[in-house]
Amino acid sequence: MTEPVAEAAVGDVLAALADPTRRRIVGALGNAGGATATTLAGSLPVSRQAVVKHLQVLEGAGLVEGVRRGREVRYEVRPDPLDVAARWLVGLSAAWDRSLSALKREAEDP
Amino acid sequence: MTEPVAEAAVGDVLAALADPTRRRIVGALGNAGGATATTLAGSLPVSRQAVVKHLQVLEGAGLVEGVRRGREVRYEVRPDPLDVAARWLVGLSAAWDRSLSALKREAEDP
């Protein structure tokens, strides 16, 4: 029985990406190649502090990382946890497919 | 610019899978090949009604489907939305990698 990935870490990533605002944040961070919380708040319908909270959640999931540069904090994207979560989803899907085909076999050939 | 998948549907799947109890439910449903809410509640630390609510959320995301058979409702797993969500994650990861390598190029070769 292979234990592929840490389930809790995947849970953190899924929970982080479950929020629409956070998905917009990671999207903006992705194609801008990094930004500050203040800048992000400018193109979002929420306040700077709300963005900061979201960035902390994302950082907790390992999806972004803040780097202090002078008086500002630049947040960058960190793709590794995404790969882990994607692999987990694919693995689950494969397990389901196996289970479903097994059921089908059993139903058609008792 | 390809718009690969419906963002809202992916959000539903991620939100559904963000809850640990729901992950346990889909796991149990996966390797059991279907079960009823009452049966599931037997192997979970929550009540039957809580399981029913979770199953409704999962059904709303298209991850499971309930089939009535007599007086009981058997819930089965539906892997398609999982694939969609997995593809979305992979696509996002790829976009980030592109963005990161572009930044790196720019930094090393101005």
Add this chain to the structure above:
DNA sequence: GCGATGTGCCACTCTAAGGTTGCAGGTCCG
């Protein structure tokens, strides 16, 4: 028919997540 079993729905509680405002503390620049 009748009891046992399973489901559906309603009202209710409680906690945590998302959001806001206000203020204090660093940091850059004229």
Add this chain to the structure above:
DNA sequence: CGGACCTGCAACCTTAGAGTGGCACATCGC
């Protein structure tokens, strides 16, 4: 130095969601 700018922290509000209990209704087996 002193103002302008950005961040960090704390208190607070509001609502969605996770969970429970209770009761009515349908269905199977005897």
